Amino acid sequence: MVDTYNPLGTDGFEFVEYTAANSEGIEQLKALFVSLGFAEIAKHRSKEAWLYRQGDISFIVNAQPHSQAEGFAKDHGPSVCGMAFRVKDANVALKQALDNGGVEYKTEIGPMELSIPAIYGIGESLLYFVDRYGKQSIYDVDFRFYDDADERLAKADVGMYEIDHLTHNVKQGNMDVWSGFYERIGNFREIRYFDIEGKLTGLVSRAMTAPCGNIRIPINESSDDKSQIEEFIREYNGEGIQHIALTTDDIYQTVQTLRDPRLAKLRHLV
Numbered sequence: 001m002v003d004t005y006n007p008l009g010t011d012g013f014e015f016v017e018y019t020a021a022n023s024e025g026i027e028q029l030k031a032l033f034v035s036l037g038f039a040e041i042a043k044h045r046s047k048e049a050w051l052y053r054q055g056d057i058s059f060i061v062n063a064q065p066h067s068q069a070e071g072f073a074k075d076h077g078p079s080v081c082g083m084a085f086r087v088k089d090a091n092v093a094l095k096q097a098l099d100n101g102g103v104e105y106k107t108e109i110g111p112m113e114l115s116i117p118a119i120y121g122i123g124e125s126l127l128y129f130v131d132r133y134g135k136q137s138i139y140d141v142d143f144r145f146y147d148d149a150d151e152r153l154a155k156a157d158v159g160m161y162e163i164d165h166l167t168h169n170v171k172q173g174n175m176d177v178w179s180g181f182y183e184r185i186g187n188f189r190e191i192r193y194f195d196i197e198g199k200l201t202g203l204v205s206r207a208m209t210a211p212c213g214n215i216r217i218p219i220n221e222s223s224d225d226k227s228q229i230e231e232f233i234r235e236y237n238g239e240g241i242q243h244i245a246l247t248t249d250d251i252y253q254t255v256q257t258l259r260d261p262r263l264a265k266l267r268h269l270v
Contacts, residue, residue, distance in 0.1 A: 004211050007096045008186040009088030012214035013163040014130040014138075015058040016244055017082035019069035025078050026063045033059055037158030037258065042143035046110040051143050053153060055161025057246060058139070068105070068126060080241040082118070082126035083166065085215060086133050090117045093129040100184040102127075114141050119185075122168045122178060123240035159254040160246040165207075165216035169229045169242040175206060175221040178239075182208050182217065191216075203227055 020026045030040065030050070038052040038059060048063040062069035062081065072081040087093040094117035098104055102119040105126050109115050116138065121127035132138050139145070146152065170178050182188035188208040207218040220242070222229040232242055248254040 003187065003189060005187050006211035008085065008093045008129070008210070010093075010186060010210040010212045010215055011086040011088070011133075012212065013166070014084035014086045014128070014133055015060050016080055016163070016166070016241075017060045017062055017069065017084075017126070018079070019062045019073040019081045020078040021070075021073040023063070025073070026061060029061050029078060033061075034156070035258070037156050037160060037254075039149075039152035039156035040146075041149035041152055042139060042145040044143055045112055051139055054157055054246075055159075057160060057163055067108075072125065076123070076236050076238065076240065079236065080125060080244070082128060083121070083241065084116070084128035084130045085210075087129045087131050090129040090131040093117070093131075094119070097127075097129075097185040101181070102185050112141070114138055122170070123236075123238045125240060158257040159248045159250060161249075162247045164245040164247045165218055166244050167218045167220060167242045168239065169220050169232045169236075170239045171233060172222055172230075174239065175204060175219060178219050179206050179208055182210075187211050188215075188217070203229055 018029050020029055030052075033052045034040070036054075038054045038057075040050055040052050042051040043049070044051075044064075047067075048065070050061045052059040052061065064070065069081045072079065085093070094102075094104065097119050105118040105120055107116060107118055114132070116128050116130060118126045118128045130138055132141075168178055179188075179190065188210050191207050191209045203220055203222050205218050205220045207216060209216050220229050224230070229242075233239060
């Protein structure tokens with residue numbers, strides 16, 4: 001029998017937040033997202049942060065000085081410093097997380113800005129809880145949309161429309177720590193388990209999924225000191241979000257569109 005108890009009230013990913021240690025790194029992130037078919041459609045009302053979107057995927061680039069993002073970038077370089085879950089009630093979700101071992105992050109609220117509850121997640125990144133999404137979203141309050149936002153979206157789109165999954169790379173011995181974290185706060189369940197032995201190295205992967213079915217987080221742990229996972233942890237300076245997989249209905253068409261030099265030039269003009 002499938003356990004559908006959903007204590008956080010999850011309904012999918014709302015956004016992924018990125019940062020970098022300097023202006024050059026920030027511009028590289030922006031250029032990367034444009035090259036992948038995302039359009040910059042809004043800027044935060046009071047902070048150095050920009051909203052990029054494609055389909056129902058929202059990426060935030062955060063360059064705000066003296067912020068959690070800035071400190072995170074100093075420790076890890078260009079990276080994912082936060083992610084947000086869509087939930088039925090953000091305050092209820094926060095209480096559920098805190099009652100089950102989560103540690104609250106006290107967000108600094110600027111003028112005309114929403115208070116978005118958050119806890120510390122993998123590698124001290126932030127896990128936000130958002131209950132304003134769809135027609136009434138957090139971006140309507142916190143961001144100023146460009147007049148040509150719809151045109152930018154139409155020109156940039158390459159067919160990707162949602163986050164399929166988002167992985168965590170963890171230190172050896174921490175697989176149970178992080179799978180247990182999601183089990184406790186949100187009744188996530190393991191839907192896949194892989195024990196992969198290669199010629200030179202190996203890894204274990206446990207795919208955790210929220211009761212809503214829309215949040216999937218594979219957790220990867222190395223079986224030795226020579227794997228790509230261990231290399232990531234060394235270069236990244238700790239555990240963290242290693243990759244984000246995006247959904248498209250036609251992967252061949254999406255890749256072809258991304259490679260088309262004429263369309264690539266058009267995307268960089270928006």
